[in-house]
Amino acid sequence: MRVAAIMRSEESGRMLRQACSGINGTAVDIHILGLDQVARNRALIEHHDVLLLDVDAADPAQAAALGDIMQRQFPGKAVLVAAASITLDSVGQMMRLGVVDVLPQPLRQADLVIALDHAQRRKPTVAAAPGAAGKVITFIKGGCGIGATTLAVQGGCVLAAESKHDRRVCLMDLDLQFGTAGLYLDLAAGAGMSHLLETPERLDRALLRGAMARHASGLDVLLAPSEMVRLDAVSGDFVTACLDLARAEYSRVLVDLPFAWMDWTCAVLRQSDLIVLVTELTVAGVRQTLRQLETLRANGIDSAAIRLVLNRNETGWLVNKSSHIRDAEKALGRKFDFFISNDYALVSQALNRGQPLASIEKGSRVEKDLRAMYAGLEQALAPAPQAALAAVKASVS
Ligand SMILES: Nc1ncnc2c1ncn2[C@@H]1O[C@H](COP(=O)(O)OP(=O)(O)OP(=O)(O)O)[C@@H](O)[C@H]1O
Numbered sequence: 001m002r003v004a005a006i007m008r009s010e011e012s013g014r015m016l017r018q019a020c021s022g023i024n025g026t027a028v029d030i031h032i033l034g035l036d037q038v039a040r041n042r043a044l045i046e047h048h049d050v051l052l053l054d055v056d057a058a059d060p061a062q063a064a065a066l067g068d069i070m071q072r073q074f075p076g077k078a079v080l081v082a083a084a085s086i087t088l089d090s091v092g093q094m095m096r097l098g099v100v101d102v103l104p105q106p107l108r109q110a111d112l113v114i115a116l117d118h119a120q121r122r123k124p125t126v127a128a129a130p131g132a133a134g135k136v137i138t139f140i141k142g143g144c145g146i147g148a149t150t151l152a153v154q155g156g157c158v159l160a161a162e163s164k165h166d167r168r169v170c171l172m173d174l175d176l177q178f179g180t181a182g183l184y185l186d187l188a189a190g191a192g193m194s195h196l197l198e199t200p201e202r203l204d205r206a207l208l209r210g211a212m213a214r215h216a217s218g219l220d221v222l223l224a225p226s227e228m229v230r231l232d233a234v235s236g237d238f239v240t241a242c243l244d245l246a247r248a249e250y251s252r253v254l255v256d257l258p259f260a261w262m263d264w265t266c267a268v269l270r271q272s273d274l275i276v277l278v279t280e281l282t283v284a285g286v287r288q289t290l291r292q293l294e295t296l297r298a299n300g301i302d303s304a305a306i307r308l309v310l311n312r313n314e315t316g317w318l319v320n321k322s323s324h325i326r327d328a329e330k331a332l333g334r335k336f337d338f339f340i341s342n343d344y345a346l347v348s349q350a351l352n353r354g355q356p357l358a359s360i361e362k363g364s365r366v367e368k369d370l371r372a373m374y375a376g377l378e379q380a381l382a383p384a385p386q387a388a389l390a391a392v393k394a395s396v397s
Pocket residue numbers: 141143144145146147148149150151175178180259311312313340341342343344345347348351366
């Protein structure tokens with residue numbers, strides 16, 4: 001377990017170092033900082049399992065800073081407080097904020113060991129909600145305005161309409177600043193992500209369900225915030241908790257990500273069963289897609305999970321793009337997995353009306369391509385024959 005400790009003074013840092021010396025299996029990184037400096041030093045904390053904060057409970061400014069850290073900066077993170085000037089009231093307030101444990105100062109090793117144990121045990125209760133079986137398909141793009149959201153929302157409608165009651169589908173619009181899933185589905189601005197961010201300490205399946213907007217196709221959508229938020233308004237821990245809950249609630253979880261890379265977007269990609277990388281046949285599209293592939297590789301993301309989609313593909317007798325496609329595949333070092341036809345009139349009409357493609361025109365080429373793509377994704381998600389056989393055998397014996 002990795003603990004990031006933010007201590008107010010060299011002296012309290014020394015006290016903690018003493019208290020944690022010799023605790024096995026725990027690495028504590030101690031930083032001497034004020035609570036108001038935490039936001040500027042996210043990188044020191046982001047990848048740690050537990051955050052330990054040195055708080056003077058008698059100082060109202062510190063109590064407010066603690067609330068901000070827990071609710072805005074690191075929602076979902078397991079937080080311990082080493083408190084000076086502790087009172088029953090202040091402990092109650094901190095526990096209501098969602099602090100796992102409040103330790104009086106001077107710190108004692110025995111208290112610290114118990115608190116760390118609590119923190120470690122609390123994390124998985126959010127992470128591993130019962131029945132977490134859903135699969136996550138995340139959409140990213142090789143350039144802006146390439147059609148990633150279109151393929152996610154239109155595909156989501158197809159999947160949801162085909163799903164029986166046991167296969168529920170949701171779309172999480174995590175393109176926090178410029179998400180358009182709600183607009184493309186004509187959904188009134190509602191609770192969405194803003195609601196989860198307001199009360200991260202209450203994050204559970206019921207809160208997630210309540211934050212979803214329902215489209216007529218049966219697709220549940222977690223709308224992006226309607227107000228402008230910082231791209232780092234969410235943390236890796238927070239999105240992980242959201243994904244775990246969504247997996248427990250839905251059998252297919254589609255995720256739309258912003259174009260920019262953040263630590264938390266990387267966390268989403270790492271936890272995705274499939275990554276759909278959407279591109280188009282332009283020099284910029286291929287260049288940016290190559291950059292995405294390289295960044296995915298640099299972050300240790302398995303290329304077997306990636307599916308490359310060429311959107312707005314021109315087809316027909318008069319158009320022969322096959323040599324351009326071959327050139328693009330050569331530049332990218334891999335073949336396209338799926339092709340989606342170009343049909344601006346139909347696609348933009350569907351998005352403007354917030355309807356599935358089939359409601360505008362039945363049996364269109366672009367809809368067939370989209371269905372073929374989702375069939376391919378489903379095939380990739382299906383358990384391998386050997387694994388399926390083993391699962392059947394196990395359930396029989
Ligand atoms: N197959 C298609 N044929 C024609 N037009 C399409 C197709 N797919 C998407 N478009 C059009 O491309 C535009 C951009 O689509 P979309 O918003 O889905 O892209 P994006 O990659 O999500 O963009 P952003 O970078 O803003 O998130 C839309 O106007 C949409 O109508």
